[in-house]
Amino acid sequence: xxxxxxxxxxxxxxxxxxxxxxxxxxxxxxxxxxxxxxxxxxxxxxxxxxxxxxxxxxxxxxxxxxxxxxxxxxxxxxxxxxxxxxxxxxxxxxxxxxxxxxxxxxxxxxxxxxxxxxxxxxxxxxxxxxxxxxxxxxxxxxxxxxxxxxxxxxxxxxxxxxxxxxxxxxxxxxxxxxxxxxxxxxxxxxxxxxxxxxxxxxxxxxxxxxxxxxxxxxxxxxxxxxxxxxxxxxxxxxxxxxxxxxxxxxxxxxxxxxxxxxxxxxxxxxxxxxxxxxxxxxxxxxxxxxxxxxxxxxxxxxxxxxxxxxxxxxxxxxxxxxxxxxxxxxxxxxxxxxxxxxxxxxxxxxxxxxxxxxxxxxxxxxxxxxxxxxxxxxxxxxxxxxxxxxxxxxxxxxxxxxxxxxxxxxxxxxxxxxxxxxxxxxxxxxxxxxxxxxxxxxxxxxxxxxxxxxxxxxxxxxxxxxxxxxxxxxxxxxxxxxxxxxxxxxxxxxxxxxxxxxxxxxxxxxxxxxxxxxxxxxxxxxxxxxxxxxxxxxxxxxxxxxxxxxxxxxxxxxxxxxxxxxxxxxxxxxxxxxxxxxxxxxxxxxxxxxxxxxxxxx
Amino acid sequence: xxxxxxxxxxxxxxxxxxxxxxxxxxxxxxxxxxxxxxxxxxxxxxxxxxxxxxxxxxxxxxxxxxxxxxxxxxxxxxxxxxxxxxxxxxxxxxxxxxxxxxxxxxxxxxxxxxxxxxxxxxxxxxxxxxxxxxxxxxxxxxxxxxxxxxxxxxxxxxxxxxxxxxxxxxxxxxxxxxxxxxxxxxxxxxxxxxxxxxxxxxxxxxxxxxxxxxxxxxxxxxxxxxxxxxxxxxxxxxxxxxxxxxxxxxxxxxxxxxxxxxxxxxxxxxxxxxxxxxxxxxxxxxxxxxxxxxxxxxxxxxxxxxxxxxxxxxxxxxxxxxxxxxxxxxxxxxxxxxxxxxxxxxxxxxxxxxxxxxxxxxx
Numbered sequence: 028x029x030x031x032x033x034x035x036x037x038x039x040x041x042x043x044x045x046x047x048x049x050x051x052x053x054x055x056x057x058x059x060x061x062x063x064x065x066x067x068x069x070x071x072x073x074x075x076x077x078x079x080x081x082x083x084x085x086x087x088x089x090x091x092x093x094x095x096x097x098x099x100x101x102x103x104x105x106x107x108x109x110x111x112x113x114x115x116x117x118x119x120x121x122x123x124x125x126x127x128x129x130x131x132x133x134x135x136x137x138x139x140x141x142x143x144x145x146x147x148x149x150x151x152x153x154x155x156x157x158x159x160x161x162x163x164x165x166x167x168x169x170x171x172x173x174x175x176x177x178x179x180x181x182x183x184x185x186x187x188x189x190x191x192x193x194x195x196x197x198x199x200x201x202x203x204x205x206x207x208x209x210x211x212x213x214x215x216x217x218x219x220x221x222x223x224x225x226x227x228x229x230x231x232x233x234x235x236x237x238x239x240x241x242x243x244x245x246x247x248x249x250x251x252x253x254x255x256x257x258x259x260x261x262x263x264x265x266x267x268x269x270x271x272x273x274x275x276x277x278x279x280x281x282x283x284x285x286x287x288x289x290x291x292x293x294x295x296x297x298x299x300x301x302x303x304x305x306x307x308x309x310x311x312x313x314x315x316x317x318x319x320x321x322x323x324x325x326x327x328x329x330x331x332x333x334x335x336x337x338x339x340x341x342x343x344x345x346x347x348x349x350x351x352x353x354x355x356x357x358x359x360x361x362x363x364x365x366x367x368x369x370x371x372x373x374x375x376x377x378x379x380x381x382x383x384x385x386x387x388x389x390x391x392x393x394x395x396x397x398x399x400x401x402x403x404x405x406x407x408x409x410x411x412x413x414x415x416x417x418x419x420x421x422x423x424x425x426x427x428x429x430x431x432x433x434x435x436x437x438x439x440x441x442x443x444x445x446x447x448x449x450x451x452x453x454x455x456x457x458x459x460x461x462x463x464x465x466x467x468x469x470x471x472x473x474x475x476x477x478x479x480x481x482x483x484x485x486x487x488x489x490x491x492x493x494x495x496x497x498x499x500x501x502x503x504x505x506x507x508x509x510x511x512x513x514x515x516x517x518x519x520x521x522x523x524x525x526x527x528x529x530x531x532x533x534x535x536x537x538x539x540x541x542x543x544x545x546x547x548x549x550x551x552x553x554x555x556x557x558x559x560x561x562x563x564x565x566x567x568x569x570x571x572x573x574x575x576x577x578x579x580x581x582x583x584x585x586x587x588x589x590x591x592x593x594x595x596x597x598x599x600x601x602x603x604x605x606x607x608x609x610x611x612x613x614x615x616x617x618x619x620x621x622x623x624x625x626x627x628x629x
Numbered sequence: 630x631x632x633x634x635x636x637x638x639x640x641x642x643x644x645x646x647x648x649x650x651x652x653x654x655x656x657x658x659x660x661x662x663x664x665x666x667x668x669x670x671x672x673x674x675x676x677x678x679x680x681x682x683x684x685x686x687x688x689x690x691x692x693x694x695x696x697x698x699x700x701x702x703x704x705x706x707x708x709x710x711x712x713x714x715x716x717x718x719x720x721x722x723x724x725x726x727x728x729x730x731x732x733x734x735x736x737x738x739x740x741x742x743x744x745x746x747x748x749x750x751x752x753x754x755x756x757x758x759x760x761x762x763x764x765x766x767x768x769x770x771x772x773x774x775x776x777x778x779x780x781x782x783x784x785x786x787x788x789x790x791x792x793x794x795x796x797x798x799x800x801x802x803x804x805x806x807x808x809x810x811x812x813x814x815x816x817x818x819x820x821x822x823x824x825x826x827x828x829x830x831x832x833x834x835x836x837x838x839x840x841x842x843x844x845x846x847x848x849x850x851x852x853x854x855x856x857x858x859x860x861x862x863x864x865x866x867x868x869x870x871x872x873x874x875x876x877x878x879x880x881x882x883x884x885x886x887x888x889x890x891x892x893x894x895x896x897x898x899x900x901x902x903x904x905x906x907x908x909x910x911x912x913x914x915x916x917x918x919x920x921x922x923x924x925x926x927x928x929x930x931x932x933x934x935x936x937x938x939x940x941x942x943x944x945x946x947x948x949x950x951x952x953x954x955x956x957x958x959x960x961x962x963x964x965x966x967x968x969x970x971x972x973x974x975x976x977x978x979x980x981x982x983x984x985x986x987x988x989x990x991x992x
Contacts, residue, residue, distance in 0.1 A: 554836070556986060579840035581985040584817040584861050590890040591876060592897045592917050595930055602989045 035214045037285050039106045039243065041124055043151060044133035045141035045500060049163040053133060053195035054109060058274075060201055061094035061105070091123075091229070091241055091287060093271040098209040105208060106271075106287035108228070110147070116375060117504075118323050118355075121150045122228040122303050125317075126243035126287060129157035129212030131204065136162040136170035136192075139178050140467055142439040142502035148183065157212045160185045161204060166194040174468070182467050215243075215285035222313040223247035223255075225282075225290070225306040230297060232351035236268065238294035242306060243287045245317060250281040254309035255292060258316040260301055263309045264292035297354050323355045325373025326434070326505075327380055327484055328417040330361050330398035330527065331387075332369030334618050338393060339368045345391035346370060349383060356383065361418075365527040365611050366396055366621065371418060377484055396621050398527050400484040405432040405508055419529040422515045425566050432508040433479050440474040440491065441467065442499035449494045450474055457482035458533060477506060481531070516541055516570075518548070519562040523612035527621060537563075541571040544624055551620035554578035559614050633893060635684040635875040636677075636710060638669070639886030640692040640703075641904075648759040648829075649787075651821035653888025653902045654690045661904065662699055665887070668908040670706040672885050676893075676912070683713040684872040684882075686721075688744075693722035693731065700731075704738040712739060717871040719744055719783075724762055727770045732777055742781040742870075743774060744814075750804050751797045754790050759825070764804050771808050781868060783812035788846065789839040790818050791831055798842050802849045811868035815846050815861050843982055860934045860981060877935050879928045895919050897927075921948065925955060926992040933984060938967075938975025956991050966990070 044050040094105040108127055110120045124130060130151045134144055151158060160179050164170055172192060179185045191207060193200035229241040249255065253266045270278040271288040282288045294300060302323070305316035333342045350356050357373035374380040380400060387393045404416045407429045416422055438459075440450055444466075451461065451474070459476035466472055478487075483503070491499050516537050518528040532540050541563025548561050556578055563571040581601075583594050608615040642657040642665075643650075655661065685707070695703065712718070719742040720735055727745070735743075749755055750764045771782060786805055788798050805813060817839055820826045833839070847857055855863035859877060862870065875882050884891030888902045901907050901914040919927070925948055932939040944952045953959055958974055961967040966987045968977050976984050 556983070576837065578836075578983050578986065580817075580836040580843075581983045582860060582981070583819075583985070584815075585819065590899060591892075591927065591931060592890065592899065592915070595927065598930065598985060598988055598992065601985060605989060 036101065036103045037106065037214055038103060038129070038208055038212050039108065039127045039215055039287055040129045040131060040208055040212055041108045041110050041127045041151075041156075042131045042133055043110055043120070043124075043144075043147035044163075045135070045138070045143040045147075048133050048135040048138065048141070048144070049195045050133050051109075053131075053161075053163060053193065053201070054107065056195050056198050056201045057094065057107065057205065058092065060198070060205065061096050091272050093273055093277070093287070096205050096209065098206055103209050105205070108287065116379070117146065117150065118375075119229065119302065120147060121153070122226070124151050124154050124156060125303075126226055126228040127154075127156055128215055129159065129208065131159045131161055131208070133161050133163045134175060134179065136165045136172055136175050137167050139171075139175045139471065140182055140441065141500035142441045142473075143500065145439055145441075145473070146502040146504070158185075159191065159204070159207055159211060160189060161191045161193055163193055163195055165192045166197050166199065178468055178471075182465075215245075217284045218246045219248055219284045221246040222311050223249055223253075223306065223308045224313045224317055225249060226317050227257075227300065227302055227304050227306060229302055230300045230354065232297055233291075236291045238291070238297050238300055240290045240292070240294075240300060240306070241272075241287075242282070242290055244282045244284050246284055246313070247308070248281050248283045249290065249306070249308070255290070255306050256309040256312060257300065257304050258307055258313075259304040259322075260299060262299055264294055267291050267293050297351050300354065302354060323375070325355060325357050325375060326480065327374045327376055327400045327402060329372055329374070329380060329400045330363060330366070330369055330418070331372050331384070332363065332366035332396045332398075332527075334394040334396055336367040341391065342369070342387070342393055342395065345387055345393055346372070348391075349386060353383075355379070363398075363527045365525045365609055365616070366398075367609075373417065377488070396527075396618065399530050401531065402434055402479075402481045402484060404481075404513065404531060406430075407432075416531075419515050419531050420526050422531060425514070430510055431513045433481055433511045433513060435477045435506050435509050436480050436483060436503035437462070437506040438474065438476045438478060439502045440476070440499055441471060441501075442474070442495050444470055444472050446495045446499060447472060447474065450491065450499065453487070453490055453494060454478060457487055458535075477509075478503075479509075479511065479533075480505070514565045517564050518544055519560075519564055520548075520552075520611045520614045520616065521559045522562075523614075524564075525611050525616075528624060537565055538570050545571045545573045547624055548620060549573040549575055551623055552614070552616055555614055557613075631880065633678070633680045633881045633883060634682060634713075635872055635880065635882035636682050636686070637872070637882060637884045637886075637889055637891065638685070638687045638703075638707075639884070639889040639900075640687060640689040640695065641665070641887045642694050643689065643691045644694050645759070646825070648757065648825040649818060649820070651824045652690065655904065657691075657694050659696075662695060663702075664908055665904065666699060666702050666706065668910075669703075669886055670709070671910065672907075672912055673706060673709055675910075676885070677710060677883065679711065681711045681713050683715060684717045684875055685710070685712065686719045686872040688719075688721045691723050691726070692720060693726035697730075697734070700734060704734075707738070717742055717781075719870070719872055721746065724767055724770065727774070729773060729777075732774055732779060736777060736779060741779065742783070743779055744783040744785070745771075746785045747805075748785055748787040749790070749797075749801050751793075751801060754787070754793060754797065754801075757790055757792070758787065764807075767808060771810065780811070782810040783814055783870065784808060784810055786813060786815045786846075788815065788817055788842045789834050791834065793834065793842075795838075795842065795845065798845060799849070802846065806849075806853050811865040812870060813850060813855060813863045815863070817843065817861075840982055857936055859936065860984070874935075877931045879924070879931050895924070924948070925950075929956065929992055930988055933974075933976050933988065936975060936978065936981070938973045940973050942972055958991070961987060961990060 042050050091108045094107060096103050096105050108123045110123045132148055162172055162175055176190055179190055191200060191204050193204055224246040225242040225244045227240050227242055230238055233239050251266050254263055255266055256263045268278055268291040269282045270276055307313040333339055346358050355375050358370045361369050361371040384397060387395055401418055406414045406416050408427050409429055442450060454476045457478050459478040462475040464472045464474050488501055491501055512534040513531050514534050514537055516530055516532050517524040545561045545563050552575055554575055558577045559575040561573045562569050608617050641653045641655055642662055643654045644657050718740045720740045721744045724745055724747055747762050748758055748760055750762055755762060820831055820833055850863045857863050858869050881892045887907050888900055890899045897917040898913045899915045900912050941952055962969050965977055966980055967974055
């Protein structure tokens with residue numbers, strides 16, 4: 028036995044916060060105080076491994092770390108389980124919270140409660156966690172401790188004396204916070220005798236170890252050579268290694284009830300593992316899995332294509348590599364007449380999509396075109412059959428459809444009250460249904476709407492941010508499907524539909540949207556040797572039309588003083604330009620035209 | 630390879646900088662001009678291989694902005710070159726610079742063709758181009774040249790200028806025709822980087838209007854008896870520019886002087902634009918060494934600028950391959966882009982103004 032301490036000296040906890048409220052900086056200070064790293068090795072935001080995470084100041088993948096801490100002369104093991112802060116990853120947040128007995132709720136002392144503060148807190152409360160409320164960044168000149176304290180008391184019901192004041196930056200109050208963690212958060216309940224039950228709260232792919240499962244051992248013990256069984260996935264593996272994370276792997280002989288650690292079992296494919304699943308022993312299985320497992324379903328779908336069609340294989344490799352570490356990413360091959368070979372890719376949300384596209388560009392040096400994000404529509408056919416449609420091009424013919432339903436979300440939009448008017452207008456324009464507003468204090472409100480997810484995936488968040496000068500924060504949860512008058516709109520070039528530009532749009536918005544797209548395309552597509560009509564259509568009905576006039580001039584009228592090398596270079600350049608064009612029927616369309624139409628809105 | 634028969638000499642000085650010009654030029658300065666002419670002499674001495682030259686063109690800049698002594702120096706330098714009996718000797722000048730004295734000097738030095746950059750007589754156009762030109766002045770000066778026997782004259786016409794209308798173009802064409810010279814070059818304005826126009830962010834006129842103007846020019850000049858022999862050039866029979874045909878026939882030529890381009894011994898080169906480097910004897914800035922394929926590409930790119938196009942037999946004689954085997958000519962003939970007639974391949978006249986589209990498919 029290598030276990031040095033009684034399990035009553037273990038504390039499992041998370042830190043939850045709205046984005047930018049200083050969660051990772053606070054985690055850094057905690058690591059430092061527990062002497063896991065000294066000041067010299069300290070790299071900002073130690074737990075954020077990915078370059079992208081550091082840069083964006085957000086946590087995407089979970090990390091967990093075992094810390095040692097002394098309280099009143101006794102040594103305690105603190106397992107800090109980091110959580111992502113964004114709504115796209117709320118399922119991951121909820122799983123990592125399920126591995127804890129308590130959570131530190133961090134609120135920026137200058138910003139106050141924000142949308143994800145609430146979302147994450149509600150998730151923690153669902154798991155009955157002990158919450159330690161903390162005001163962070165108290166060193167900032169614009170920190171307003173009394174005001175934000177009052178928010179926490181009024182809105183979240185905390186008592187004044189339980190709210191701690193810290194500065195992740197200076198370290199002030201952090202030791203006291205750790206003492207509070209030991210004092211207030213309950214140790215895990217230990218049951219080493221019952222059959223093994225371990226909660227998988229995250230997994231990732233390690234090139235040497237295969238899939239690494241991050242687990243909390245609820246009941247029983249697990250050791251190397253055990254045959255383990257994934258209860259939901261119903262698969263069996265042999266354990267090759269168990270241990271805990273300090274900043275690296277620390278291999279152990281066994282993991283016991285109450286501990287948080289990792290298990291490796293020569294698992295090659297992350298798809299064989301589901302976060303939220305329960306691990307038990309194959310020869311002595313638990314009767315019931317732990318509660319709360321749900322299959323993660325992507326919410327937002329987009330076609331991803333390489334800008335150079337010759338790089339399809341590279342894109343395939345890259346997506347497969349990303350998928351190794353990201354079980355929520357789904358990919359299936361897709362072919363577009365306009366964009367060539369690519370993948371229909373499913374994401375948890377828009378941030379998730381954005382992160383994947385950025386990683387493709389950064390880590391794999393791949394330029395991609397992504398088609399307009401789509402949600403999953405439920406289509407009921409005349410025969411009574413129901414289909415789930417994740418791409419406009421899979422939409423059945425209008426005549427066969429009885430009804431279309433689309434997913435709605437319920438919003439938390441927290442903003443200064445002066446912005447209520449513009450925010451409501453924005454939500455209204457996005458077909459939102461007003462529910463209610465809650466006042467957080469006299470100056471700030473939480474506005475609740477039900478809005479189609481399909482409207483949010485375009486530019487809702489950007490618009491919200493810009494119209495509130497960055498003051499609004501936004502979070503949502505899905506609240507079910509509703510009937511909608513949706514139509515598929517096609518864009519036709521010279522009479523041919525461009526599959527990559529088809530969208531599903533609400534009937535009432537089709538006309539404006541169609542007009543805006545054809546106008547944009549008219550500006551972006553260069554003249555051709557013949558006149559090209561650009562049309563937006565719903566079924567056979569044309570709702571908008573523009574013409575690209577025929578090319579009239581492409582000649583170097585003047586041949587400068589015999590400098591003909593220059594003329595040849597110009598032709599070469601034009602030829603290169605042509606190569607980058609995609610042929611849609613007989614029309615040459617520059618990549619930029621797709622990008623521009625797909626990237627901006629209205 | 631055929632011997633070099635043509636020489637271009639660049640004089641990079643001007644007394645006024647036109648808004649559209651991206652040629653290599655400097656404000657005229659006596660000290661620089663003297664040093665430059667000496668360097669030019671040195672370049673010719675260094676590089677010229679004693680061929681007999683039948684076409685010479687002195688361009689700029691503004692060669693006519695040189696003073697008497699400088700011109701004498703320049704012409705004494707040109708004496709280093711063997712000029713053929715039937716030489717075509719063109720000298721570019723500014724209308725303002727034309728005097729009896731200048732013409733006499735040119736004639737005395739075997740100049741027999743004049744190229745005058747008029748561009749337009751319209752007040753708004755000239756203001757836009759930052760130039761001057763008065764019709765009465767042009768009329769009397771050209772008459773004077775002709776009276777002295779200097780009849781082979783080209784005048785430049787610019788169009789597609791900001792704010793220009795079809796009406797002002799037609800007016801210009803009428804006046805140009807009235808001058809009754811045997812050669813007219815027409816240029817549609819291109820806003821080149823590093824020109825005053827580009828700095829002022831002037832926009833090109835619509836390509837529809839531009840193309841319409843081109844059509845009007847073609848029709849008007851054709852009706853007046855000019856042959857449209859190259860994309861931008863019109864001449865009375867027998868008055869085609871022999872020097873410029875050197876370029877379009879893809880023949881070799883010397884380019885001497887600052888920023889000048891040349892094509893000698895299968896190398897296309899461009900001289901430096903830095904006066905100090907040039908005076909220091911560092912002439913060439915860029916070289917393009919041509920292989921067989923490049924030479925053939927140039928033959929097409931340049932040859933198809935001529936309305937008569939390329940003679941297939943001539944092509945075969947030059948490269949020892951059939952043009953049709955080397956390039957997708959037949960396909961483009963079928964598409965109506967090219968026309969095959971009497972052993973020549975040329976661009977469909979209706980598509981001359983979009984000929985780059987055709988060249989891209991060819992080479």
